[in-house]
Amino acid sequence: MKLRILSLVMVCMLAVMAFAGCAQTPAGDTTPAPADDATQAPADDATQAPADDATQAPSGETIKIGGLAPLTGEVSVYGIATNNGIQMAVEEINANGGINGKQIDYIYYDEKGDSVEAVNAYNKLVQNDQVIALVGDVTSVPTLAVAQIAAEDGIPMITATGTSADITAVGENIFRACFTDPFQGEIMASYAFNKLDAKTAAILYNVADDYSVGLTESFEETAAELGLEIVAKESYTGGDVDFRSQLTKISAANPDVLFIPVYYEDAALIVAQKAEIGITATMLGADGWDGVLGSVDAANTDALEGAYFCNHYSPESEDEDLQAFIAKYKETYDADPNAFAALGYDAMYMLAEAITNAGSEDAQAIVDAMAALEFDGITGHIVFDENRNPIKPAAINTITGGEYKFVETYEK
Amino acid sequence: MSFLLQVINGLQVGSIYALVALGYNMVYGIVQLINFAHGDIIMVGAYGAYVVLVLCGLPVWVAVLASIALCVIAGVGIEKVAYSRLRNHNAPRISLLITAIGVSIFLQNLFQLIFGSAGIPFPSMFQVAPINLGGLNISFVTILTIVVTVLLMIALQLLVGKTKIGKAMRAVSEDADAAKLMGINTNSTVAFTFGLGSGLAAVGSVLYSNAYPMITPFMGSMLGLKAFVAAVLGGIGSIPGAMLGGFIMGIVESLTKGYISTQLADAVVFGILIVVLLVKPSGLLGRNATEKV
Known part of the structure; x- marks a missing residue:
């Protein structure tokens, strides 16, 4: 009797395992039929x-x-x-x-x-x-x-x-x-200094993300060359949602521009809190900001007003x-x-x-x-340089009235 | 000036930790279960408020009430479906714990399936300009969060200390079997505790979503973890402990970010937890658990 129960249990377990195997196939998409x-x-x-x-x-x-x-x-x-x-x-x-x-x-x-x-x-x-x-x-x-x-x-x-x-x-x-990232950092630092007449800048970046770190480094380098003073450099790590401490520090430094080289979901959270803290610096972003308007509630789009970010192309080009x-x-x-x-x-x-x-x-x-x-x-005329990176200008965009607006193409 | 602002920032985050930590603490106090699904109740509350507010276009107070109702139903429902049977059959505590983790994963994936995994912008419920207090610009949500948390904490303390159901909760937490013999309906008391904790989490979730206006199916996991740490720090099972733990965590986090290093914030918070547990294993305000032999 006991043996029979045991074998029944074994059969059940085998069945379960077989099903588990099946279930994984679509989820882990291991089927070789690629088209479907x-x-x-x-x-x-x-x-x-x-x-x-x-x-x-x-x-x-x-x-x-x-x-x-x-x-x-x-x-x-x-x-x-x-x-x-x-x-x-x-x-x-x-x-x-x-x-x-x-x-x-x-x-x-x-x-x-x-x-x-x-x-x-x-x-x-x-x-x-x-x-x-x-x-x-x-x-x-x-x-x-x-x-x-x-x-x-x-x-x-x-x-x-x-x-x-x-x-x-x-x-x-x-x-x-x-x-590349360094290129975008250079462009934004140079744009802030030459076109926005910024004298001081602050940076808020995601230390756990190569993209964000890369842009920050090149922004700092170019800023140093140009004489744009970095008055605050604050960071956070992936998954953070609270930026008030960092923004409070940035607010105390009172920079002309605030460079936020992060992806749009973080950027959306940062700008909402920035507005509460009362920072008035012009915000700068990079291509990760493309899509930020979709991540901000309609009531909060004011917080994005007047921000500049560089992008790979502008939809308003002819x-x-x-x-x-x-x-x-x-x-x-x-x-x-x-x-x-x-x-x-x-x-x-x-x-x-x-x-x-x-x-x-x-x-x-x-x-x-x-x-x-x-x-x-x-996205423009492209040739590769010796490092297999394309050589092309950046499009500077701004956000006004809850819409993206093309400003100009800019080369450092 | 900036120091005061950092402390206030910390109090705001800490208030939310405290509200969530309460749920952990009350449930632990009464059934000795660390309800890992509690963090995800916050996520449920935030999506509930979002659906009512944005998709149905109803006013703010309806959204808050709906969010609370949804969380209470979810909390009690989870207790009835997932935990109650295990408890009544005296299943080992580890089974309950694993079930809690399962419920947590289930909720996250359910909401990912319904709403997608991308973050959804949460509308600001309270369109009030920042308030200027002696040269400090403090946002309305910050003040609201701190005030609401303190009021709820006082109300909860009165509920547990002065009412009949509070007495029942304390009795069940002391000794469930003896409470049953005294004619207390332990099952409904436990369900009430789950509902109460979840309702507080709903308030926390509304405040949280206003402060950080982006909701995702995974928003509860890190928040839940931090709140759990606050609960352990303050003393698991103690209501004032949850509040103290939450505030300490929030302020330490904020000051570390502001004056030491943003990368070290979590390390410092968890470091403090380790030190406190080494010195006082039951947490700052925790009861000394005596094993009955």
């Missing part, structure tokens, strides 16, 4: 990802290109926009005959803004899906983690929006479509391709494109053009073609 998986991956609010993009590909030869983006989680706004931009580019390229007559099969995974998830997803792209090149990742920290392995594997990789200076330094095969992109993006996704979407779009086109120029799918040939690429995209 990929279109299911974004949460339903994320995109109206064209479900037929994979089925459009002819059954013959395709070029598999991998993608990584945070489609859920804290930085999902960036990931979704970037991925949408990439998908739009893929669709257009495929509609125009693909690359050297082959259709692009774009396989992407959600990495949730997490380095570990990003590396796992990368391994899956390379080992299971056998992609020949990678467009991604989106935010700096996971991008750096992925770049380190991609450099070992020699897979051509272009990040649309990873701005940390270190990313392209890890290997000859790593490129980016956006400008470039025809850019306007066509904006119109098409709005039509497809029912949302205004941001810089991330534009960069994702450009990054995919750059990679496609490099593969076309290379005339082969050999990794080294693609890397060489990338390095020699001269590209006119919607």
